[in-house]
Amino acid sequence: MMTSPRLHLIVSIAAIAFSAIAAVLIAGAFGGASERILTVFFISLIGVAGIGIYAGNSGILSFGHLAFMGIGAYVSSILTLPAQLKAATLPKLPDWLAATQLDLVPATLVAILLTAAVALLVGWAIGRLEGSAAVIATLGLLIIVHGIIIGWRDVTRGAQSFFGVPRETGVWTAAIGCVLALVVARLYRDSVSGLRLRAGREDPISAGAVGIHIRRERLIAWVISAAVMALAGALLAHFLGAFSAKKFYFVDTFLLLAMLIVGGMSTVTGAITGAVVITVVTELLRRLESGFSLGGFDMPPVLGTAQIGIALIILFAMFRKPNGLTGTKEWEERVFRVPATVSAEPVAPVAQDRTALSAQNLIMQFGGLRAVDDVSLQVAPSEIVGLIGPNGSGKTTCLNMLSGVIAPTSGTIRRGEVELTGLSSPDVAEHGIARTFQNIRLFSDLTVRQNVLAAALSTKGGRDAAARTHAALERLGLTGKAMEDAGTLSYGDQRRVEIARALACQPSILFLDEPAAGMNREETQDLMNRLRDLAGDLGLGILLVDHDLHLINQLCTRIAVLNEGHLIAEGSPDEIRKNPAVIEAYLGRGKEN
Numbered sequence: 118m119m120t121s122p123r124l125h126l127i128v129s130i131a132a133i134a135f136s137a138i139a140a141v142l143i144a145g146a147f148g149g150a151s152e153r154i155l156t157v158f159f160i161s162l163i164g165v166a167g168i169g170i171y172a173g174n175s176g177i178l179s180f181g182h183l184a185f186m187g188i189g190a191y192v193s194s195i196l197t198l199p200a201q202l203k204a205a206t207l208p209k210l211p212d213w214l215a216a217t218q219l220d221l222v223p224a225t226l227v228a229i230l231l232t233a234a235v236a237l238l239v240g241w242a243i244g245r246l247e248g249s250a251a252v253i254a255t256l257g258l259l260i261i262v263h264g265i266i267i268g269w270r271d272v273t274r275g276a277q278s279f280f281g282v283p284r285e286t287g288v289w290t291a292a293i294g295c296v297l298a299l300v301v302a303r304l305y306r307d308s309v310s311g312l313r314l315r316a317g318r319e320d321p322i323s324a325g326a327v328g329i330h331i332r333r334e335r336l337i338a339w340v341i342s343a344a345v346m347a348l349a350g351a352l353l354a355h356f357l358g359a360f361s362a363k364k365f366y367f368v369d370t371f372l373l374l375a376m377l378i379v380g381g382m383s384t385v386t387g388a389i390t391g392a393v394v395i396t397v398v399t400e401l402l403r404r405l406e407s408g409f410s411l412g413g414f415d416m417p418p419v420l421g422t423a424q425i426g427i428a429l430i431i432l433f434a435m436f437r438k439p440n441g442l443t444g445t446k447e448w449e450e451r452v453f454r455v456p457a458t459v460s461a462e463p464v465a466p467v468a469q470d471r472t473a474l475s476a477q478n479l480i481m482q483f484g485g486l487r488a489v490d491d492v493s494l495q496v497a498p499s500e501i502v503g504l505i506g507p508n509g510s511g512k513t514t515c516l517n518m519l520s521g522v523i524a525p526t527s528g529t530i531r532r533g534e535v536e537l538t539g540l541s542s543p544d545v546a547e548h549g550i551a552r553t554f555q556n557i558r559l560f561s562d563l564t565v566r567q568n569v570l571a572a573a574l575s576t577k578g579g580r581d582a583a584a585r586t587h588a589a590l591e592r593l594g595l596t597g598k599a600m601e602d603a604g605t606l607s608y609g610d611q612r613r614v615e616i617a618r619a620l621a622c623q624p625s626i627l628f629l630d631e632p633a634a635g636m637n638r639e640e641t642q643d644l645m646n647r648l649r650d651l652a653g654d655l656g657l658g659i660l661l662v663d664h665d666l667h668l669i670n671q672l673c674t675r676i677a678v679l680n681e682g683h684l685i686a687e688g689s690p691d692e693i694r695k696n697p698a699v700i701e702a703y704l705g706r707g708k709e710n
């Protein structure tokens with residue numbers, strides 16, 4: 118299933134294919150040198166698209182992808198090298214490998230499969246890391262693979278040139294490979310996995326809360342991107358005919374990353390733009406590098422001009438266009454603003470699980486601070502329970518424990534007979550528990566519909582995802598804003614998108630952390646009506662945290678009060694209003710609401 122309008126994909130793929138054919142024909146008219154430049158451009162673009170599949174969609178920069186390109190180059194070259202040459206230059210190869218001689222296509226396929234297998238192993242380990250550790254680990258991968266290539270002389274010829282590779286990559290072959298890679302990158306971006314990964318890039322915590330297993334999605338992207346890099350490596354090796362390990366090391370890593378960063382990491386449009394800009398600039402600067410004379414003035418050769426030029430372009434892009442020259446949208450998404458298509462009848466997200474959520478004796482210890490101390494809470498379907506307390510009393514920490522964002526230090530959380538204690542947030546979501554966040558956590562660069570769809574696709578096995586999305590948008594009055602970027606909406610609308618996204622998970626228990634914060638009086642009233650409907654019509658159990666006591670008193674049948682991590686009272690709004698401990702701790706000076 119694709120998550121974007123079909124028109125966008127068709128237009129994009131047609132434009133990619135058309136541009137590639139046009140470029141080859143034009144280069145053909147200019148002769149051999151242009152064709153060679155274009156071939157290198159196509160191969161570089163495959164590499165940029167490959168890195169982009171992982172780095173662009175996950176938001177984690179990779180310095181290690183040239184390692185996969187290297188593996189692709191060496192594996193395919195060993196397989197296509199003529200047997201006689203192998204006997205002469207690689208005498209210690211195992212017999213079966215020495216006797217193997219494949220054509221470019223099967224050799225490339227083997228190289229792609231082998232590289233994908235290596236990536237699966239490496240990615241399983243690297244995928245456990247977060248933030249800068251994940252980036253540094255990719256650098257480690259580059260260095261290790263380089264070291265292996267250099268050290269494995271019997272197979273790779275070590276630091277020496279690996280020569281005699283059949284030069285079978287012409288401009289058309291490179292063009293076909295490039296179109297293939299770009300189409301894979303484009304389709305992946307808007308696949309279910311691509312959407313989930315982009316959601317995780319925007320906000321990993323809320324992605325987990327709507328059922329997205331981010332590590333799994335990262336691994337999928339990592340393996341696909343490695344396979345694309347292997348294709349680039351195989352084509353490059355068979356274009357050059359001779360190469361060495363340093364072709365797949367720092368200099369070219371820098372070049373491909375520059376293309377990706379300058380153009381825009383998160384789109385195929387960005388990859389193409391960056392590759393064009395950097396290729397043109399490099400070609401021009403290389404000419405300057407060897408010196409020139411202009412109007413009697415002789416400019417001496419200046420080594421490194423091209424690299425300094427590229428570095429300056431990166432700096433310029435970072436200052437002026439932090440998301441790259443083309444931003445975060447594909448060109449066709451800007452040009453063809455297709456309205457949200459209603460592809461399915463809405464499916465009302467009626468609560469299916471009728472069991473109550475019950476937490477017993479929850480404790481959360483943060484170093485020396487006991488943020489939650491021996492708190493027990495219950496939420497049953499169809500009831501709205503308020504959770505109130507002064508700032509810092511432990512309300513959000515309770516929601517974080519109940520939704521699997523953090524594991525309690527001790528205590529148990531159960532749904533009927535099912536033990537939920539210690540489950541990860543995607544697994545808790547799968548048990549019909551959804552939430553919103555105090556500080557809005559939307560997937561800001563995705564549209565409203567994509568925010569909600571990502572949640573629907575990641576829960577309940579993705580069944581009826583389009584219909585659940587449609588229903589959730591309709592119920593929160595967001596259908597008209599479905600194609601707007603979530604991050605551009607007003608505060609009140611963003612809060613409603615968060616609720617719609619939670620609703621798309623088809624929960625039976627919903628946690629709302631200050632849903633009315635930042636809303637004006639009308640918006641709050643509208644929200645109250647909608648929440649009442651969710652509990653009344655759909656049978657949802659709602660645990661509502663808010664400082665707006667009017668909202669709490671109007672909506673909740675039961676209220677629990679926390680103070681300094683302790684549950685100090687629980688009862689009906691009337692009982693809570695009159696409770697002296699609550700008045701003392703929360704309302705202060707006896708002021709009632």
Ligand SMILES: Nc1ncnc2c1ncn2[C@@H]1O[C@H](COP(=O)(O)OP(=O)(O)OP(=O)(O)O)[C@@H](O)[C@H]1O
Binds near residue numbers: 509514
């Ligand atoms: N990850 C954390 N690490 C350390 N301390 C934390 C962490 N999260 C919360 N705390 C602390 O735990 C206490 C309870 O915080 P919590 O956010 O749960 O309170 P709250 O009742 O939701 O407050 P507010 O109404 O201001 O949102 C606070 O003292 C807070 O500083």
